[in-house]
Structure formats: C-alpha cells, structure tokens
Amino acid sequence: MIRGVDCLPEPIKEEIKRAAYEELEDLTKRPINQLFITELSWCLRKAFFRRKLGENRDSLKTAWNFYKGIMLDRKWCPLFKQNQKRATYQIPQTDIVISGKLDFIYPDYERVYELKTIKNCYYLLKDEAPKEEHKMQVLFYAYCNGFSKASLIYTDYSEVVRFDFEKEDIGSILKVIEARAELLYQALLMNVPPEGKQSSDWECSECEYREACEVKYVKSEQGSSV
Ligand code: SF4
Numbered sequence: 001m002i003r004g005v006d007c008l009p010e011p012i013k014e015e016i017k018r019a020a021y022e023e024l025e026d027l028t029k030r031p032i033n034q035l036f037i038t039e040l041s042w043c044l045r046k047a048f049f050r051r052k053l054g055e056n057r058d059s060l061k062t063a064w065n066f067y068k069g070i071m072l073d074r075k076w077c078p079l080f081k082q083n084q085k086r087a088t089y090q091i092p093q094t095d096i097v098i099s100g101k102l103d104f105i106y107p108d109y110e111r112v113y114e115l116k117t118i119k120n121c122y123y124l125l126k127d128e129a130p131k132e133e134h135k136m137q138v139l140f141y142a143y144c145n146g147f148s149k150a151s152l153i154y155t156d157y158s159e160v161v162r163f164d165f166e167k168e169d170i171g172s173i174l175k176v177i178e179a180r181a182e183l184l185y186q187a188l189l190m191n192v193p194p195e196g197k198q199s200s201d202w203e204c205s206e207c208e209y210r211e212a213c214e215v216k217y218v219k220s221e222q223g224s225s226v
Pocket of ligand 1: 043044045046049196199203204205207208209210213214
C-alpha cells in the first residue's frame with residue numbers, strides 16, 4: 001500500500017498545484033495596510049512570514065489543503081444567489097483596511113455561512129466548539145454585511161459539523177480583530193515579526209515558515225535584533 005497525496009499520478013499532482021494557486025494573490029506584493037481577515041485569523045508570525053517570504057508553491061501538501069477547500073467552494077457556493085460577497089472594514093482613525101469574501105448567505109438576507117475543510121472533525125466534536133479564529137472570521141463577514149446570524153460548516157469529507165451564532169458580542173470580537181490588524185501592520189512596517197509563539201506544537205510542526213520562525217524567535221529571545 002502507498003499512502004498520502006504524493007502517491008497520486010503526476011498529472012493529478014500538477015492539477016492540484018495549478019488549481020490551488022491560480023487565484024491566490026501574491027501577498028508579498030500587497031500593500032501592508034490592506035489586510036485579509038484570513039491573515040488575522042492565522043498565527044500572526046505566520047502571516048508576517050507569508051507577507052515577507054511568500055508561500056512555497058512547490059509544496060504539494062500545502063496545495064492539497066487549499067485544493068480541497070477551493071473545490072468545495074466552487075461546487076457549493078454557486079448554489080446560493082448571494083455568494084462570494086466582499087466584506088470590507090476600515091479601522092477608524094487609521095488607513096488599515098481589512099477585507100475578505102464570505103461564502104454564501106442563506107436564506108436571503110438572513111444568515112452568513114462559511115465553509116471549512118479540515119483534516120479531521122474529531123476535535124470539534126470532542127470540544128463541541130468551533131475554532132475561535134473561524135468564528136471570528138464568519139462574524140466579521142456577518143458584521144460587514146449587516147447580519148447578526150452566522151454559521152460555520154466544517155467537513156473532513158467524512159463527517160459534517162455545523163455551528164450557529166446568533167447572539168455574539170460582535171463589538172468585542174471587532175476589538176480583537178482591530179488589535180491583531182494593528183499588531184501585524186506595525187510588524188510589517190518595522191520589519192520585525194510579532195513576538196512569541198502563537199500556535200500549538202502540532203500547527204508549528206506543519207508550518208512552512210518553521211525554520212525562519214525558529215531562527216528569528218531564538219535570536220529575539222537572546223536579545224539580538226531580528
Ligand atoms: S512555526 Fe508556529 S509560531 Fe512560527 S510562524 Fe509557524 S505557526 Fe507561527
């Protein structure tokens with residue numbers, strides 16, 4: 001038996017990489033005051049390195065993760081009249097703009113939905129809770145489009161899990177988003193990664209910026225400039 005995405009025939013692997021990256025903007029070229037809500041929901045050090053170093057577009061593993069989400073979006077979002085709608089928010093008294101695109105609204109004028117493909121739904125079922133960063137993202141989309149109801153749908157292509165939000169304190173979530181945006185913006189401006197490890201060991205072990213992060217992290221712990 002051969003296991004893993006690497007065992008696929010070459011034409012399929014090439015198709016995965018092509019489809020995964022064809023619509024993905026090169027973040028190294030994006031103005032630093034124009035942030036995506038998705039960047040703010042990652043580890044901020046990862047967001048910093050992706051802006052500075054770009055992503056490794058040769059990695060089949062990373063492409064596969066993008067590809068699964070893209071395929072689901074392409075099939076399911078067009079089923080709804082209002083889909084792929086832009087959400088934009090400017091932090092008051094700054095020129096920092098945060099944006100993103102919601103997946104779909106259903107029923108019309110009522111609830112915003114966000115689809116997420118993940119490796120395994122086990123931890124969501126165990127904790128009976130969504131990932132905080134995804135909750136922040138879908139509530140941001142709802143707020144920007146004037147909705148108070150939002151839902152997250154997760155699938156690992158085996159299980160399907162849905163979380164609904166109706167009475168969330170969007171004001172405090174917006175404050176967290178603003179604070180993260182300002183932190184990332186300042187880090188990009190000063191060319192210094194945000195301090196501190198922000199992810200679980202598991203996420204770090206999968207991170208394509210681990211080497212850059214560890215070197216800079218060790219240096220900053222020793223008091224050298226980074
Ligand atoms: S290695 Fe961990 S802390 Fe460093 S950028 Fe990646 S996810 Fe973030």
